[in-house]
Every structure is written in C-alpha cells, then in structure tokens.
Amino acid sequence: MRKYSLAVIALAMCLSLFMYPKTYALVREGVLDAGVAVWMSLSSRDGARAAAARDGRTRVVFMFDDGWESVYRTAYPLLKRYGCRGSVGMICGMARQEGYMRYAQLAVLYMDGWDILNHSYSHAPNMYERSEELLRDFQRARDWLEHKGFSEGMDMAIVPYGECNPYLIRLLMINGYHSVRTSDNILLFSGDDADYYHVKTIHMETDLSVEAVKEQLAEGRREERDILLNLHKLAEGADPANMTYSPQKLEELLAYLKENEAVFEVVTYTELLER
Ligand SMILES: [Zn+2]
Numbered sequence: 622m623r624k625y626s627l628a629v630i631a632l633a634m635c636l637s638l639f640m641y642p643k644t645y646a647l648v649r650e651g652v653l654d655a656g657v658a659v660w661m662s663l664s665s666r667d668g669a670r671a672a673a674a675r676d677g678r679t680r681v682v683f684m685f686d687d688g689w690e691s692v693y694r695t696a697y698p699l700l701k702r703y704g705c706r707g708s709v710g711m712i713c714g715m716a717r718q719e720g721y722m723r724y725a726q727l728a729v730l731y732m733d734g735w736d737i738l739n740h741s742y743s744h745a746p747n748m749y750e751r752s753e754e755l756l757r758d759f760q761r762a763r764d765w766l767e768h769k770g771f772s773e774g775m776d777m778a779i780v781p782y783g784e785c786n787p788y789l790i791r792l793l794m795i796n797g798y799h800s801v802r803t804s805d806n807i808l809l810f811s812g813d814d815a816d817y818y819h820v821k822t823i824h825m826e827t828d829l830s831v832e833a834v835k836e837q838l839a840e841g842r843r844e845e846r847d848i849l850l851n852l853h854k855l856a857e858g859a860d861p862a863n864m865t866y867s868p869q870k871l872e873e874l875l876a877y878l879k880e881n882e883a884v885f886e887v888v889t890y891t892e893l894l895e896r
Contacts, residue, residue, distance in 0.1 A: 650717065653724075653725065654724050654725075657724055657725045657728045658769070658770060660728070661728050661731075661732060661770045662770070664732055666731065666732050666734065667732060667733050667734045676886075678882075678883070678884055678885060678886040679838070679841060679842045679845075679846075679847060679848060679884060679885050679886070680847040680848070680885075680886050680887075680888045680892075680893055681838070681847070681848045681849075681850065681878060681885050681886065681887050681888070682707075682708060682820075682847070682848070682849045682850065682887075682888060682889065682890050682893050683696070683700065683705065683706075683707035683708065683850050683852065683887065684707070684708050684710060684849050684850060684851050684852065684890060685707055685708065685709050685710070685852050685853065686709075686710040686740060686779065686851060686852070686853055687710065687711075687712050687715070687721075687740065687744070687853055688709055688710070688711040688712055688715055688716070688721050688722045688727070688740070689720060689721060689722070689853060689854045689855075690720055690721055690722050690723075690726070691854045691855040691856055692707070692709060692722060692730075692854075692855065693722050693726040693727075693729070693730065694855075695855040695856070695868050696852070696855050696868075696871065697729075697730060697733075697735075699868060699871055699872055699875060700875065701733070702875075703875040703876070703878070703879050703887075704879075705875065705878075705887040706733070706734045706735050706736075706887070706888075706889050707730075707735055707736075707889065708735060708736035708738060708774075708889045708890035708891075709722070709727070709730065709735060709736065709737050709738065710738045710739075710740035710779040710802075711727065711737050711738065711739070711740050711762075711766075712740050712741060712742070712743070712744040712762075712781075713739075713740075713741070713742045713761070713762040713765040713766060714742040714743045714744075714761075714762075714765075715744075716765075724769060727769075727771065728769075728770070731770075731771055731773075734889070735889065736773065736774045736777075736889045736890045736891050737766065737771040737773075737774055738774040738775075738777045738778075738779055738890060739759060739762045739763055739766060739774065739775050739776065739777060739778050739779065740762070740779040740781065741755070741758045741759055741762050741778075741779075741780075741781050742758045742759075742761040742762040742765065743758055743761075744781040745758065745781070746781075746782065748781065748782075749784055749786055750786070752786050752788045752789040752792055753792070755780075755781075755789055756789065756792045756793065756796065759778050759793070759798075760796070762775075763775045763776060773891060774890070774891055776797060776798045776799045776800075777798070777799050777800050777801075777802070777890065777891070777894070778793055778798050778800070778801040778802070779801070779802045780801060780802065780803050780804075782804075783803050783804025783805070784803065784804065785801060785803045789801075790808060790815060793810070794810045794813070794815060798810060799894075800818075800894060804822070804824075805822045806818075806819065806820065806822070807820055807849075807894070809894065818893075818894065819846055820846055820847050820848060820849045820893075821837065821840070821841035821844065821846040821847070821848050821849070822848075822849045822851055823837045823838075823841075823848060823849070823850050823851065824851050825850055825851060825852045825866045826863045826864075826866075827859065827860045827863050827864070827865050827866060827867075828863070829866075830870070831870050831873045831874055831877070834850070834874055835874075835877060838885065842884065842885075847893060849890075849893075850874075852866050852871075853865065853866075854866070855867075855868050855871065856868070857869065
C-alpha cells in the first residue's frame with residue numbers, strides 16, 4: 622500500500638512538471654545547461670593565439686554588443702567563412718530571453734575562440750549617477766560568466782549606454798577589473814593607473830554604407846589607431862532603433878578586409894588588448 626502511494630506521488634509530481642510549462646522549461650534548461658558545461662569542460666578552446674607581434678598592420682575588432690541571437694545565426698558563420706573571430710559584449714541576464722543568445726550558443730562561440738565580455742547583468746538605464754549599483758551589476762555578470770566557464774573576458778567591462786562616471790572607473794579598478802570600454806574609448810587598468818587605449822570606434826548604424834566604413838578604416842590607419850567596429854543585430858531592412866546591420870554589407874566588409882589583409886588584421890578584443 623505504501624509503495625503504491627509513493628508511486629502515485631511520484632507520478633503526480635512528474636505530471637505537475639508538464640502541467641506547469643514554466644517549471645518544465647526550467648528543468649529542461651537546467652539539464653541542457655549542465656550538458657553544455659560538461660561539453661565545455663571536456664573540449665579545448667580554439668584560442669591558439671598567435672604571438673602578438675606588432676607588424677604595422679591596423680587591428681580591427683568586430684564587437685557585437687548586447688548578445689543578440691542574430692550574432693550566432695548570421696554573423697558567426699559569415700566571420701568564420703573569412704577566417705575571423707568576433708567579440709560579444711554580453712548582457713548576462715538576457716541569456717534566457719527571446720531574441721538573445723543562449724548559454725549553448727555563447728559556449729559554441731567561446732570554444733571557437735570568440736570573446737564573451739562583461740556588458741553588465743541587466744543593462745539598466747540611468748545608472749550614470751549610481752556607480753555602486755552599476756558595480757554590483759558588473760559583479761553579478763562577472764559571477765555568471767565565471768560560473769558558466771567564460772572566465773577569459775569576465776573582468777573586461779563594457780559600460781551600458783557607453784557613458785562612464787569617473788567614480789565607476791575607480792570602483793572597477795579597485796575591484797580587479799582589467800579594463801573598461803565606453804562608447805568611444807577603452808581604459809586599461811594597471812595597479813593604480815588607468816591609461817587610454819586609443820581606438821577609433823565606428824558605430825555600425827543601419828544606414829552606414831560600406832564605402833563610409835572603408836573611409837573610416839583608412840582614416841583610422843592614417844591616425845595609427847586600431848579600429849573597433851561596434852555592431853548589435855544583423856538583418857536586412859530598416860530599423861528605427863538604428864541597431865541592425867545588413868549581413869550583405871557585413872560580408873562586403875569582410876571581403877574588403879580579406880583583400881587588404883596586408884594592412885588590416887582582424888583580432889578579438891582580448892587579442893587587441895594583448896592578454
Ligand atoms: Zn549595450
């Protein structure tokens with residue numbers, strides 16, 4: 622009789638999992654995440670980096686902010702075709718939200734040598750005056766990245782909305798961060814010092830033509846600055862938020878960089894900062 626009751630309870634629990642889709646989804650995600658973690662621990666990362674000998678070439682970083690799913694579906698295969706790797710500024714709290722990359726997709730990129738960087742946990746707006754809170758959000762993202770096995774870029778902070786309060790810079794520095802990227806520049810920390818790594822940031826807005834990008838690349842080269850191409854989503858067509866770039870234009874640009882590889886070298890963000 623007792624055995625029978627236990628079986629009924631177990632059956633009821635299983636059924637309740639399926640009756641509550643949210644619970645079922647959580648259990649399924651948990652099992653999938655555990656599988657990804659095991660796969661990452663058993664594989665070796667394709668991060669064999671060439672020694673960073675500066676050979677006079679201008680370095681170009683493809684930086685995809687926020688962690689949109691079109692980066693995995695569209696940008697990743699395109700860059701791979703041209704032998705290039707990109708970098709993702711991930712909003713870690715979005716990894717289970719519709720339209721964003723999931724843990725498994727981020728893991729594929731990372732194991733293929735892409736950077737997964739700390740773009741905060743929640744990307745909350747209006748945080749300029751709330752540095753302590755923003756630091757906690759970066760810390761939460763850093764814990765998430767470490768826990769998920771993305772330790773390489775977890776202490777490279779990318780400020781949401783790009784504006785950085787000097788007090789936040791100090792907080793990041795004393796909490797052991799390696800660097801912080803604002804909308805147009807990068808600050809590298811070393812001990813008590815912060816030094817600019819001057820890059821030319823090109824904001825790849827929807828209507829920016831390939832010709833205009835080429836002009837800015839040439840300008841960066843003349844100014845002896847490395848270049849950061851800042852992208853978000855990939856898709857054809859208009860976007861009122863100006864955050865979507867055309868895959869066709871991206872491919873034209875990759876072909877151009879390939880043709881001009883004697884002067885331009887595509888690297889990841891961690892390679893640019895030579896870690
Ligand atoms: Zn962002």
